[in-house]
Amino acid sequence: MSNKVRSGLTMLGVIIGVMAVILLVAIGDGAQQYISEQLAGLGTNLIMVIPGKTSASGGFHPPSAGTVRKLTYDDSLALKRRAWLLTDAIPIVFGTGKIKYQNMSRDMGVIGTSPEYLHLRSLFVEKGSFISQGDVDSKAKIVVLGAKVKEELFGSGNVLGKVVTLSDARYRVVGLMHKKGTSLGMDIDDNVYIPVTSAQELFDTDQLFQVMASVPRAEDVDQAIAQIKEILIRRHAHKEDFTIQTQGAMLETMNTILNVLTAVLTGIASISLLVGGIGIMNIMLVSVRERTREIGIRKALGARNRDIMAQFMIEAVTLSGAGGFIGIVVGVGLALIIPLFVEILHTRISAWAIILAFTFSATVGVFFGVYPARKAALQDPIQALRSE
């Protein structure tokens, strides 16, 4: 009985190590998958132009007045007209504002954009209509409400034609968005949409937050970037004072960061596996000492060194293997359960993590079993028989 308790405690080290490896890899993989899905949800082959230049060394220099030309609505029009590889070049102004209706008010995100935004972000209008090109051209004071904004301001009542106040300006509600949910931590339903030109007026700016463009075919992304550069550099007095980001590059950066993070965490978890292995070695050494007489008896009855070695190796590997197995079960179980309770954690259980963890734990058993088992095997039979 006390032997079983001892074995259980010894295995615990391995169990925790394997469990930690599986869980951390599952969380890392889950995060990676989540982000890829979210970015893919933005539309494929997306290109973003933002003002300011990210230098080759990686630092980002925000645009500063005077030295850098801004990214303007006209830039977006020029891209739309002349960069023929792009399907659209959508101007975006983003800010936060206070929306008021009667005595109700709340803060939300204000997105100033053009009609194509709807299609690009795969959004749908529930009632009424989205921003039209005419609205953009005439700086119309119209607003399309996100589902959550509408619900909180108007409840279930009709909203079309109602007039709301957006940071002191009056806007007429022309549309209501279909419910969308969150994406990359942003609640899409908590936004309102107004024409980009009206947004520039609202936020008192003549520049854009970014220009979003999409390319129909992935092969054309590089060429499209070249086109954008050529057009904008000519417009910006031959200076490259903007940065072009592609969705693929963003995904890669994210993945790199997450991979490093996962590797570091897995490394830390591996240390606990190592500690578990040392626990196995410790207990095996105790076991060899306690059973010296048994070793002597077995040798006297014809056990070869390798038979004794095998006996103790099997014991060590059984301990670590069983620990590994339990660790996998617990790790996978936790990886399945945790997301149910912690919403921001997404997990994905991958076969390679399980195989890796199990192989590692078995290896730990072999590695830390060899020394005690050799010690057992090389006992002199006479000395071993004499021991108490």
Add this chain to the structure above:
Amino acid sequence: MIELTNITKNYRMGKLEIPVLRDLSLSVDQGELIAVMGPSGSGKSTLMNILGCLDRPTSGSYRFENREISAMTDDELASVRNIKIGFVFQNFNLLPRFSALKNVEVPLIYCGVPARQRRERAMPMLDKVGLADRMHHKPTELSGGQQQRVAIARALVNNPPLLLADEPTGNLDSSSGSEILNILTGLNRHGVTIMIVTHDRDVAAICKRIINLKDGMIINDQIKI
């Protein structure tokens, strides 16, 4: 069967070499029943350990069934112990966690007998020593005499031609002791060569040959006619 020539055994104690067996020569024929006697510390157990291939002599030649033992590797020695020699100890040396039956099976493990056949061969051995009804008892649930009978069954399970017993009755009362002796003499009648280390004159009395050791030398080797 056994041919010892000029066997010496020294134990090293720090810088000192203590001679335990000195230039000992001995030959044993198949089917003999021999008592080995002598005062404590005279080297009886050391001699038995060398004969049993548990220990190697410092010098000299040991031939067993015409094969030179001192030239063998550890694995070959293990195989000789397994197949050719049965060992019975004064303190039984059973594996405490195993049942009587499992204990008897142990030598068969090391010559690759599959589990089922091990059982089939171990059970009649326990029957032979009169313990068929104690098969599943652990050593702690058996008397000293019963434990020694399990040990004899274990020593014989591989049908070795030689049985070495180092004070097999030393830890037993006289009635269990004579039971053990009866078993041993019975085996000898069936052709097993047996050497018994003993301090007991009565034990020696049943043996046809008595070897007396003193200070690592044979001082008397007599065969009764």
